[in-house]
Amino acid sequence: MSDLHTRAARGEEILKVEGLVKYFPIRAGLLKREVGRIHAVDDVSFTLRAGETLGVVGESGCGKSTMARTVIRLLDPTAGTVTFKGTDITNYSRRQLRDVRREMQIVFQDPYAALNPRMTVREIVAEPLRIHDLYDNHGGRKKVDELLERVGLNPEHGNRFPHEFSGGQRQRIGVARALALEPQMLVLDEPVSALDVSIQAQVINLLAKLQEDFGLAYLLISHDLSVIRHIADRVAVMYLGKFVEIGNKKDVYSVPAHPYTQALLSAAPIPDPALRGKREHIVLTGDVPSPAAPPSGCRFRTRCWKAQDICAEQVPDLVVRASNHPDACHFSEVQTVVPTAEAAG
Amino acid sequence: MAEPVLSLKDLQVDFHTEDGVVHAVNGVSFDLYPGETLGVVGESGSGKSVTVMAMLGLIPQPPGRILSGEAQFGGRDILKVKDDELRTIRGREIAMIFQDPMTSLNPVFTIGFQLGEAIKVHHKEMGDDQIVERVVQLLRMVGVPNAEDRVDQYPHEFSGGMRQRAMIAMAMANDPAILIADEPTTALDVTIQAQILQVLNKAQAETNAATILITHDLGLIAEMADRVIVMYAGRVVESGDIQTVFHEPRHPYTVGLLDSLPRLEADEKWLRPIPGQPPSLINIPPGCPFHPRCFLREGREVCRTDIPPLRPAGSADQKSACHFAEELKGHRSKFADVAAEGPAS
Numbered sequence A: 001m002s003d004l005h006t007r008a009a010r011g012e013e014i015l016k017v018e019g020l021v022k023y024f025p026i027r028a029g030l031l032k033r034e035v036g037r038i039h040a041v042d043d044v045s046f047t048l049r050a051g052e053t054l055g056v057v058g059e060s061g062c063g064k065s066t067m068a069r070t071v072i073r074l075l076d077p078t079a080g081t082v083t084f085k086g087t088d089i090t091n092y093s094r095r096q097l098r099d100v101r102r103e104m105q106i107v108f109q110d111p112y113a114a115l116n117p118r119m120t121v122r123e124i125v126a127e128p129l130r131i132h133d134l135y136d137n138h139g140g141r142k143k144v145d146e147l148l149e150r151v152g153l154n155p156e157h158g159n160r161f162p163h164e165f166s167g168g169q170r171q172r173i174g175v176a177r178a179l180a181l182e183p184q185m186l187v188l189d190e191p192v193s194a195l196d197v198s199i200q201a202q203v204i205n206l207l208a209k210l211q212e213d214f215g216l217a218y219l220l221i222s223h224d225l226s227v228i229r230h231i232a233d234r235v236a237v238m239y240l241g242k243f244v245e246i247g248n249k250k251d252v253y254s255v256p257a258h259p260y261t262q263a264l265l266s267a268a269p270i271p272d273p274a275l276r277g278k279r280e281h282i283v284l285t286g287d288v289p290s291p292a293a294p295p296s297g298c299r300f301r302t303r304c305w306k307a308q309d310i311c312a313e314q315v316p317d318l319v320v321r322a323s324n325h326p327d328a329c330h331f332s333e334v335q336t337v338v339p340t341a342e343a344a345g
Numbered sequence B: 001m002a003e004p005v006l007s008l009k010d011l012q013v014d015f016h017t018e019d020g021v022v023h024a025v026n027g028v029s030f031d032l033y034p035g036e037t038l039g040v041v042g043e044s045g046s047g048k049s050v051t052v053m054a055m056l057g058l059i060p061q062p063p064g065r066i067l068s069g070e071a072q073f074g075g076r077d078i079l080k081v082k083d084d085e086l087r088t089i090r091g092r093e094i095a096m097i098f099q100d101p102m103t104s105l106n107p108v109f110t111i112g113f114q115l116g117e118a119i120k121v122h123h124k125e126m127g128d129d130q131i132v133e134r135v136v137q138l139l140r141m142v143g144v145p146n147a148e149d150r151v152d153q154y155p156h157e158f159s160g161g162m163r164q165r166a167m168i169a170m171a172m173a174n175d176p177a178i179l180i181a182d183e184p185t186t187a188l189d190v191t192i193q194a195q196i197l198q199v200l201n202k203a204q205a206e207t208n209a210a211t212i213l214i215t216h217d218l219g220l221i222a223e224m225a226d227r228v229i230v231m232y233a234g235r236v237v238e239s240g241d242i243q244t245v246f247h248e249p250r251h252p253y254t255v256g257l258l259d260s261l262p263r264l265e266a267d268e269k270w271l272r273p274i275p276g277q278p279p280s281l282i283n284i285p286p287g288c289p290f291h292p293r294c295f296l297r298e299g300r301e302v303c304r305t306d307i308p309p310l311r312p313a314g315s316a317d318q319k320s321a322c323h324f325a326e327e328l329k330g331h332r333s334k335f336a337d338v339a340a341e342g343p344a345s
Helices: A064-071 A094-101 A121-131 A140-150 A167-179 A197-214 A225-231 A249-254 A259-267 A309-313 B048-055 B083-093 B111-122 B128-141 B160-172 B190-207 B218-224 B242-247 B252-260 B301-305
Strands: A013-028 A033-049 A053-057 A079-084 A104-107 A185-189 A217-222 A234-239 A242-248 B006-017 B020-032 B037-041 B064-073 B094-097 B178-182 B210-215 B227-232 B235-241
Touching: A013 A064, A013 A217, A033 A064, A033 A079, A033 A217, A033 A242, A053 A064, A053 A225, A064 A185, A064 A217, A094 A104, A104 A167, A121 A140, A121 A167, A140 A167, A167 A197, A197 A225, A197 B252, A217 A225, A225 A249, A234 A249, A234 A259, A242 A249, A242 A259, A259 B190, B006 B048, B020 B048, B020 B064, B020 B235, B037 B048, B037 B218, B048 B064, B048 B178, B048 B210, B083 B094, B083 B111, B094 B160, B111 B128, B111 B160, B128 B160, B128 B190, B160 B190, B178 B190, B190 B218, B210 B218, B218 B242, B227 B242, B227 B252, B235 B242, B235 B252
Parallel strands: A053 A217, A053 A234, A104 A185, A185 A217, B037 B210, B037 B227, B094 B178, B178 B210
Antiparallel strands: A013 A033, A013 A079, A234 A242, B006 B020, B006 B064, B227 B235
C-alpha cells in the first residue's frame, strides 16, 4: 500500500478504467420491483497519466458526471474495473477507500451547495486533514493557511463563513479543500460552469497553475467545448453513456471523425461576429433518446444524418478509423468544422 | 437612420433590501431600431435583465423603485402608462421569451390551451376553430413535430427544447413589434441551442420584430446581434456595431471580457482574466465603477472621482464610457482575425 502514496512521476499512468458500466434501477409498484434500467455509463475505458488532463465533454444526461463519480467510487460500478496506481480498487470497502481518497479528490460545480454553510472556511479546509489525523500535531493550522494562500484567498478571512464569499472565491475554497490531502488526481466536475466569464478565467488559470506546480492529474467534466479545449490535453466525447471519440485535443478539434463530435463543435459559438454565415452549423434533429431505452446498435443513429441499417444492428467499436485517433462510427469520416488558427499559418 | 421603435432614456432602478439600497440600474439609455437585433451583454448583477423588466413594469414596487427614466414606444412613454394599458402592450406589441420555459408555462394547462389564451386575450373576434388552427400553425412554424397532437399535451410532456419552441410560438402569436429574449438558450444543451437559434431567426424573419437579446454569452451575441450594448454595474459601458465592438473594443471591461474567454479554435497557455470581483451594487465605487479592476487607471485620479459619460469612441456609432478610451486605439481583440483565417478545410 505504500506505493499508493508515493507521488507518481509526470507521465506515469495512475488511473486505468476498463469497461466501466453503471446502471441505475428503475423501480415501480408496491414491491418496488425493478422494471428497467437507466444505462448511465456503458462500457467506458480510458487511462489517465500524472500531470495530464482528460476532458470529458457531452450534453446533460450523457453520463459524464456519473462516470466520474463511479471512477472515484462515490458510486458503485455495475461492471468494469478501476485501477488506481496499479491497485484494483473496484471492490474496495469504504474503509479501504478512505486511504485511496487521500489521492483522488473532487471539486464540484456548485460552490454554493458543496460547502457546509455552518462551518468557517478554515474548518472546511481543515476537515479532510482532521479526518485523516493530519491536523493536530502535524502543523494543520499552518497547512490550512498555506492552502488558502495557494488558491488566492487571504488566510485572515479564514474565520468567515461561505456566504460571505462570492461564487469565484467559494470555488477557490472548494479547490483548497480538495488539495488539503495533497492528492495526485482531481475530478473537476463542471468546475467553472456556475461562474461569470471574468471570474471563470481566474479559476481556470488557478487550476492550470496548480497542475503545473504539483503535477496533478485532472479528470475534467464539462459541457463547454471551449473550456475543455483550454484545459485538457486529451478529450473524450460522450453520448448516451458511451465515448464516441477520444484523442489529443488538437486532433479531436481539428480532425473530428464522429458525426456527433462534428455537430457539437459546429454548434459551439465562437465570439467573432465576422464568422456569421461563414461557419457551417450542423443542426441535429430531435432530442437525446432516454437512457432507459437507448437505441440499438449505435446510440447516436436516431439523430444521425449518416445512419444506415448497419447502425441499428451493430454497436460500433471505439477504434482508429478515418482519423488519427479512435472514434465509434461505422461511417467515420474527417470533417473540419472549427476554423483553426494554425491552418492559416 | 430610421426612427427607433423603442427609445429608453436615463433609466434608474433601486431595490430596497435589508442590507441596504441596491442600485441595480444607474442611468441606462438605448435605442432599438426596426428589424434589428440588439444584444445586451453583461455578467450577473450588471443590470441587463432588470433594465428590461423595469421597462415592462415587471419589477415589484416595493422593493423596487424606478427613480427616473422614459421609454418611448408607439408614441407613448410606457413607464408612465396605466397598468391595464401596459398589459395589452405586453404580449401583444412587446413579447418575451425567458430562460426557463418551465416556469413561464403553467403546468396544469395544455400547451394548446395556453397558446390559445395568449391569442384570445388580444383577438376577441376570433372563434375557437380559428384559434386552434392558428395554434397548430404556430407550433409548426417553430418546428414542433406532430403539432396537431402535441397541442393537447402538458408542458411536462415537452422536452426543454420543445418547451422553448412553444414559448417562441407564444411570443410570435400576436405579431409583436418587439421581441425580448432573456437568456433564451442558457438552460439548453449546445445542439438544442443550435435548433432554437434557427427557430428564433426564422420567427424574427417572419414577423420582422425588432429584438432585444439579453445574455451573458458573448458567443451567442456574436452569432445573433447587429448591435450590442455592454453593461457593468448598472451602466452601459460600451455600445456599437457588433463587429466593431468585438474586434476593436474601446472599453477596458469589454477588452477584459473578450480576453477572459477560452478559445474553441486555438490553444492558449494562459487566459487573461479581469482581476478582482464585480462591485457590490450597494456600495458602488465612486467615479468609474470599473476602476478597481481596470488596467488603465494606474495613477489616475479622475477614474476614482468622475463617472465617465458614454461618448463617441472609435469608428461609426461606437461609444465608450471610459475616460481614456482613446488609449485603446489600435487594440484588436483576440477574436478579430478568426474569420479571416477561415475554416481549415
